[in-house]
Amino acid sequence: MWSKRIPNGLTKMDRRRVVITGIGIVSSVGFGVTAFKEAIKAGRTGISPLQSFDTARFPYHMGGEVRDFDPAAWLQRLDPALYGPSSQFAAAAARMAVVDAGLDPELLAQSRAGSSVGSTSGEAGLVDRMTAAWLASGPADIPASLMAQLPANRLAGAVNRELGLTGEAFVVATACAAGNYAIGYGFDLLQTGEADYMLCGGTDSVSRYVHAGFLRMGAIAPLACQPFDKNRQGILIGEGAAMLLLETLAGAKARGAHIYAELLGYGMTCDAYNMVAPEPVSIASCIRRAHVNAGIRAEDVDYISAHGTGTRTNDVVETAAIKAVFGERRPPVSALKSMLGHTIGAASAHSLAACALAIDEGFIPPTINFETPDPECDIDCVPNQARAASLDVVQCNGFGFGGNNAAIILARHSWRNELVL
DSSP: OGGGGOGGGOOTTTOOOEEEEEEEEEETTEEHHHHHHHHHHHTOOOOEEOOSSOOTTSSOOEEBOOOSOOGGGTOSSOOGGGSOHHHHHHHHHHHHHHHHHTOOHHHHHTSSEEEEEEOSSSSHHHHHHHHHHHHHHOGGGSOHHHHHHOOTTHHHHHHHHHHTOOSOEEEEOOGGGHHHHHHHHHHHHHHTTSOSEEEEEEEEOOOHHHHHHHHHTTOBOSSOOOTTBTTOOOBOBBOEEEEEEEEEHHHHHHTTOOOOEEEEEEEEEEOOSOSSSOOHHHHHHHHHHHHHHHTOOGGGOOEEEOOOOOOHHHHHHHHHHHHHHHTTOOOOEEOTHHHHOBOGGGHHHHHHHHHHHHHHHTEEOOBTTOOSBOGGGOSOOOBSSOEEOOOSEEEEEEEEGGGEEEEEEEEOTTTTTTSOO
16 A cells, blocks of 8 residues: 555655654753753743843743754854854754764765755844844944845855755745745655755744734734633743754664654645635645655544634634544644744644654643634643553644645654565
């Protein structure tokens, strides 16, 4: 059955299996894979009053801001003064992922290796600073150093420079699904033999204009993000980065690497139905494509990491899409944004890292802040407490403005021992 469902015309013998062997995290609940894992298992919140910009004139002040991040403690090659926070987050998380994978950095630098980074706003905080300088004394006083740090290509460029990589440095900006898109791109390069290692994920940093934009849309919650709760009031912006080291299963086994999970495949749709409103038929189609491309059926999925923003529209639409695909047999569904806030372009990368840890450690992260069930969101959202579970196959949803949707399927790498390497 497997060989009949291989995507892209590849045969069973052609297909290179791709696994996750390293995870790097910068987040409001901790830095590094161990701190992140312990936090999401404990259901710890990373929400606090925003400090990166003055919120005095805003009605709401909370967000998932990274605290006490010292880039010099994590970076070995980059000069932090030359890069904005989103680039620093990405490069630091990539360095963490390589260390976590136990991979010799010199070997990595000499290999066919590159990076693929998703982001929504790039260095949005620098735009805030440049705007403030303009308003204070005119455009001539905008620091040239800030202008130099602004281009979005610097996000992946920072990763490659920090690790000495000579392969692709690719940035994708498909809104809040960007992390999944970037990981899917890296997966393709490995599966088709164009790369041997890829650092993939997403990064974003909090900014005044992103907070203000969501606030003007009526999408910001006063105090807490409550996905799937009847009384949910919206998102809280967050920040950070999640970077995954992807390599082939054959290569990982040959060097005795710890394997968190195997990446089976992904599905994408870009429906352009509405700039901000999600479309359930398109989302359901995205999920079905992911299942087909991964060679699985809906009944194989043991857990779904939801997009789960906590807005009234998103949670109902995502629930409807899940019900359309899975019918009455719906797996548990939980939302990491309840703990981290919405890390925008890094959101689905943070979620996929959590999925890999869930498979490896045997647990399902909770949806915290859950109080009142919503009849329109009639799913098991793993309320408030993590759950022990043996997981074979998990699904990570990422949906973005403009109808950019991407779902990725992970599995325990030994789940299909009958496959050849």
